[in-house]
Amino acid sequence: MDALLAPLAANRVSEPLPISAAALLANPTEYRGRILADHLLAPADLPTFDNSQMDGYAVSWFDLVTASPDDPVRVTIADQIAAGDGATTLLPGTAAPIMTGAPVPPGADAIVPIEQALPPHFQPAAPGNTDEGESDPRADAPGTPTVSFIEPVTPGTFIRRAGSDVSTGDVLLTAGSVLGPAQLGVITGTGLTEVDVLRRIRVLLVSTGHEIRDAGTTLAAGQIFDSNSISLSLALVDAGCEVTAVPCRSDDADALLSILSAHAAEVDLIITIGGVSAGAREVVRDALGPLGVDFVKVAMQPGGPQGLGVATIPLSPATPTASRPAFTSTPDAAPPSEATTTIAPATPSLSTPTKTSAPDAAPPSEATAAISPATPSLSTPTETPAPDAAPPSEATAAISPATPSLSTPTETPAPDARTELGATTTLPVLCLPGNPVSALVSFEMFVRHALRKLALLEPNDRIREVAMIASAADSPSGTYQVRRGFVGDDGTVALIGGPSSHLLHSYASSNALVHIPADVEHLDAGDPVMVWRIDD
Numbered sequence: 001m002d003a004l005l006a007p008l009a010a011n012r013v014s015e016p017l018p019i020s021a022a023a024l025l026a027n028p029t030e031y032r033g034r035i036l037a038d039h040l041l042a043p044a045d046l047p048t049f050d051n052s053q054m055d056g057y058a059v060s061w062f063d064l065v066t067a068s069p070d071d072p073v074r075v076t077i078a079d080q081i082a083a084g085d086g087a088t089t090l091l092p093g094t095a096a097p098i099m100t101g102a103p104v105p106p107g108a109d110a111i112v113p114i115e116q117a118l119p120p121h122f123q124p125a126a127p128g129n130t131d132e133g134e135s136d137p138r139a140d141a142p143g144t145p146t147v148s149f150i151e152p153v154t155p156g157t158f159i160r161r162a163g164s165d166v167s168t169g170d171v172l173l174t175a176g177s178v179l180g181p182a183q184l185g186v187i188t189g190t191g192l193t194e195v196d197v198l199r200r201i202r203v204l205l206v207s208t209g210h211e212i213r214d215a216g217t218t219l220a221a222g223q224i225f226d227s228n229s230i231s232l233s234l235a236l237v238d239a240g241c242e243v244t245a246v247p248c249r250s251d252d253a254d255a256l257l258s259i260l261s262a263h264a265a266e267v268d269l270i271i272t273i274g275g276v277s278a279g280a281r282e283v284v285r286d287a288l289g290p291l292g293v294d295f296v297k298v299a300m301q302p303g304g305p306q307g308l309g310v311a312t313i314p315l316s317p318a319t320p321t322a323s324r325p326a327f328t329s330t331p332d333a334a335p336p337s338e339a340t341t342t343i344a345p346a347t348p349s350l351s352t353p354t355k356t357s358a359p360d361a362a363p364p365s366e367a368t369a370a371i372s373p374a375t376p377s378l379s380t381p382t383e384t385p386a387p388d389a390a391p392p393s394e395a396t397a398a399i400s401p402a403t404p405s406l407s408t409p410t411e412t413p414a415p416d417a418r419t420e421l422g423a424t425t426t427l428p429v430l431c432l433p434g435n436p437v438s439a440l441v442s443f444e445m446f447v448r449h450a451l452r453k454l455a456l457l458e459p460n461d462r463i464r465e466v467a468m469i470a471s472a473a474d475s476p477s478g479t480y481q482v483r484r485g486f487v488g489d490d491g492t493v494a495l496i497g498g499p500s501s502h503l504l505h506s507y508a509s510s511n512a513l514v515h516i517p518a519d520v521e522h523l524d525a526g527d528p529v530m531v532w533r534i535d536d
């Protein structure tokens, strides 16, 4: 998988990311985990000017040289300086009330915290205040506010120097930095309003099937709500990708090809779901087999049938542009209507795709044997799926999309129009099985780690633990089984639901994937098993 996806790292370009509270709040997902493309130099000092670290008095150390408890130094109180004020010069023999963050006035070289002054609190600024004898009985000039100090002060005390955090021209953040709260804060603090970040891996996610419809529409007999588009879109976003989800509500290979052709120029990777097993109408196999995708069987359950490869995809003449809308389909949209849902939309600039090839470009490279789960013993090319004992879980109907906005569907050009153009592009393609649990487990086993690695997201892997299985379980011989389970506080893991791959509700009620190696046919209660936490 790493090898198949390696070109994605090589072809990554940067894009500008606006930095402002308004931009961030308008589209928070755009910021999560973004990676700085280049070293960023500080355009200004931080702090940008010398300022006070304490609420107190700005003084000249020289005025306080002789101060002692027995012989305090009394000085006249100058104008107050608050954070946000400009600084006026401090005259000798005066002390200016100064607040934390306020600029240190020229002439002052130290701050005495208010608690160390006499009186130890700020006095009303109104003229005529003379401490009213309250704290400084030595005040002798009615109408002239004064303050006393009982010890000398070292120059620089409680002054935050300009540039003490970072100086102009220093490296503010290095290339590859993940932009989190502190990083975005310090960028803003220097006044920057835009930085270059690595463009996310752009994934075209195509959930397929004559039967799938969007939640919120009315289902005809035999139809189901499309849960895979939602599950996998969110899984991809979690892996650092930008997703354009375009369901293909058809078993017609041309309908799928139209979708691929319309979007291929805009994405780095295509992931399809469904249409890969042994049926009479396997739309993904039919469409992508001739274009360079290999269909294999992995000795894993769920997730047996898989497809992968580098496909040469004809491009539509009028490829949708960066204005790609987010979309939810109209009820009962007739196949092969196309609807796009874009999650984590890109910032405006989409650069020219680098992978577009001339019509006579070399045939797709072979991508065999690239699929290998991060677990042992998956080489046997046989599949032993558990029988689908029950009809599809009704839980799929309860899932409602969390996508941000709605707009109109994108037009899909007719297949013959695109072939006239003759241009193609080559893209890595992954074809996941359609059963909802199979699709998610396949993603976890083969795809998530590789994509998170490309996105420089840490950790790449799920947290792995050994847990004691709570009750006995059987597993088919020669098949690596991935069950769903719940790890309790006592370190045991209870299996949730059966092994069948339609049990999405069971998956949603789990916090771990339970790995049963291909050579294990039976586990007794208390036996140790490897689990991957899926609740982080």
Ligand SMILES: Nc1nc2c(c(=O)[nH]1)N[C@H]1C(S)=C(S)[C@@H](COP(=O)(O)OP(=O)(O)OC[C@H]3O[C@@H](n4cnc5c(N)ncnc54)[C@H](O)[C@@H]3O)O[C@H]1N2
Binding pocket: 207, 208, 209, 211, 212, 224, 225, 226, 227, 228, 229, 273, 274, 275, 276, 277, 278, 279, 282, 302, 303, 304, 305, 383, 385, 392, 396, 432, 433, 434, 435, 436, 438, 501
């Ligand atoms: N004769 C055989 N039949 C099947 C085999 C096999 O080896 N021989 N493999 C089984 C296994 S294992 C799996 S997994 C599935 C994979 O099938 P497909 O990838 O072709 O997926 P579909 O047939 O399109 O759908 C399977 C199942 O999932 C439901 N589905 C599909 N898309 C969605 C969606 N977007 N949201 C919710 N549910 C969806 C679909 O309605 C089917 O029930 O093949 C087995 N059969």
Ligand code: MOO
Binding pocket: 300, 301, 302, 303, 304, 305, 385, 386, 433, 435, 438, 439, 500, 501
């Ligand atoms: O392998 Mo299928 O993916 O069991 O359900």
